Amino acid sequence: MAASRSKAKPGSRFPDPRLADPEGLVAVGGRMEPEWLLDAYRHGVFPWPTGEDDPLLWWSPDPRCILPLDGFKASSRLRRRMRSGRFAVTFDQDFAGVMHGCATGPGREGGTWITKAIRTAYARLHRLGHAHSVETWIMEGDSRRLVGGVYGVAVGGLFAAESMFHRETDASKVALASLVQHLNERGFRLLDIQQWTAHTGSLGAAEVSRDDYLDRLARVVDLPVAF
Incomplete structure (x- = not known):
């Protein structure tokens, strides 16, 4: 799973969303399994794909x-x-x-x-x-x-x-x-x-x-x- 400028936080599959890129991209890859999705929402992150065959993208925009x-x-x-x-x-x-x-x-x-x-x-x-x-x-x-x-x-x-x-x-x-x-x-x-x-x-x-x-x-x- 490619991430933007941060290691995953303890208890989370995702990098710290405060270190997202300027567009709010937190990470690329991962899986759309229940555990991943619930962990994302718990940490202020959500999936937002760009298309059926494109890599899975995870976002935390600023502002929200x-x-x-x-x-x-x-x-x-x-x-x-x-x-x-x-x-x-x-x-x-x-x-x-x-x-x-x-x-x-x-x-x-x-x-x-x-x-x-x-x-x-x-x-x-x-x-x-x-x-x-x-x-x-x-x-x-x-x-x-x-x-x-x-x-x-x-x-x-x-x-x-x-x-x-x-x-x-x-x-x-x-x-x-x-x-x-x-x-x-x-x-x-x-x-x-x-x-x-x-x-x-x-x-x-x-x-x-x-x-x-x-x-x-x-x-x-x-x-x-x-x-």
């Missing part, structure tokens, strides 16, 4: 983006959507469907970092109880159609949201709002969304330094919290 669990900003339109009953929200009922939506949804036609290997690895994490999904549905007669969702990984009091998608207006926002409410109810302390976008910024996402993120992570990663 979080969504404060007490700072989610729901617009009046979004609040009306949530009250309208148009969408039904579930948890962990269609993890594979959410991953598929994130990999193939609008804007993903040019390719996605959610490779087949990523989908296989996170499906295994889900079966082991570490990865979770929020699903947004529209009811159509006696059946329902998946129209949005978000998935991520829970480690202690951390939830690392990996990706979200929508096929109907506001469906992903409803999923994210529902996730924030659920995490607050369960006692989670940190919601990591990795990188800032205008979309998440409108919902209250904020950038923090890598050092700040790692300090926050260290305080919550061993909390006895269950999704």
